[in-house]
Amino acid sequence: MDINFYKYQGTGNDFIMIDGRSFSLGPDPIPYIQQLCHRKFGIGADGLILIQTHEDYDFEMCYYNADGSQSMCGNGARCAVAFASFLGIIEHETSFLAIDGAHTATISGNSVALRMGDVKEIKTVDQDFFANTGSPHHMRFVNKVEEYDVVSTGRQIRNDSEKYPEGTNVNFISTLSPDTIMVRTYERGVEDETLSCGTGVTACALVYGEQKQKNNINIQTPGGNLQVSFEKSEDGSFQEIVLTGPADQVFTGTISVN
Incomplete structure (x- = not known):
């Protein structure tokens, strides 16, 4: 064929x-x-x-x-x-x-x-976070994410059958400036780090924005730059979420x- x-x-x-x-x-x-x-x-x-x-x-x-x-x-x-x-x-x-x-x-x-799509909530998982932005995402804040062992740590969390029976994507976040974060992602289905993940950076922007009371976040990934904006409603859900990039x-x- x-x-x-x-x-x-x-x-x-x-x-x-x-x-x-x-x-x-x-x-x-x-x-x-x-x-x-x-x-x-x-x-x-x-x-x-x-x-x-x-x-x-x-x-x-x-x-x-x-x-x-x-x-x-x-x-x-x-x-x-x-x-x-x-x-x-x-x-x-x-x-x-x-x-x-x-x-x-x-x-x-x-x-x-x-x-x-709208996101109902961000959950706490031990010291980390979880959100479903159309795909499931575990998120962890780390120092110097550019030096972090994303593949082995991400694979371990992705295959934690107790917490995630169906598996999950795993994201690691470092703060670069008040409006900018850097994200690296281990992707379920690819079973490796990818240079960028749209649903992943969206989840990371939501959890960072909620913590810092910001609703327009710049995200650097190994493959390039993205932006995420959103609105948070009174019931705690996230709406009007827009992911922008090339x-x-x-x-x-x-x-x-x-």
Whole structure:
């Protein structure tokens, strides 16, 4: 089977994009996804995204992690918006469906501002924190996150079956200035550190913003810079959450898979 694909990246989080409006990976797409995302034997990516038609929205984003599991991906969704714009499905604004529900977004140049889903609460886990921003995220504040052992510590927390029977993503945070944090993330489904994680930096911005009484946070990741703004309601939930950052097409091609 020959597959036409596009490669996109959002602050180093990279994705294989496929126009799925008239194409299907078949009833069991997982082996294809694992092969395509493999960095030695395939194209190589943190995940794969199919853009599909939907009668009630501009498009539907079907996101798969590199291991074939499904989740919400903030950077992937921003890249999906850029891809939909490239395909001529949308212009500057869009409403689309993802695994966690409906989202809206705007695009200007290579900058995509994505409206995330509301977050009910931030939970305390021992000395750390947890929030679900469309995907589950454990968060820990550390000193000098650039020197921290993200992979081994993240893998240990991710596989803590007592606390997280279904696993979790794990984020490590350091404060750089009153309005800026640095975040590194160990991603479930990739099973390694990624250069950036959109749902992860969103969760980190919420917990930092709540502590510091700020609602517009700049986030540095190993792959680039993002911004998160939000509003906190009287019941303690977080609303009007917007994740903003770049989304770029890297290359395109055709690959044959068995």
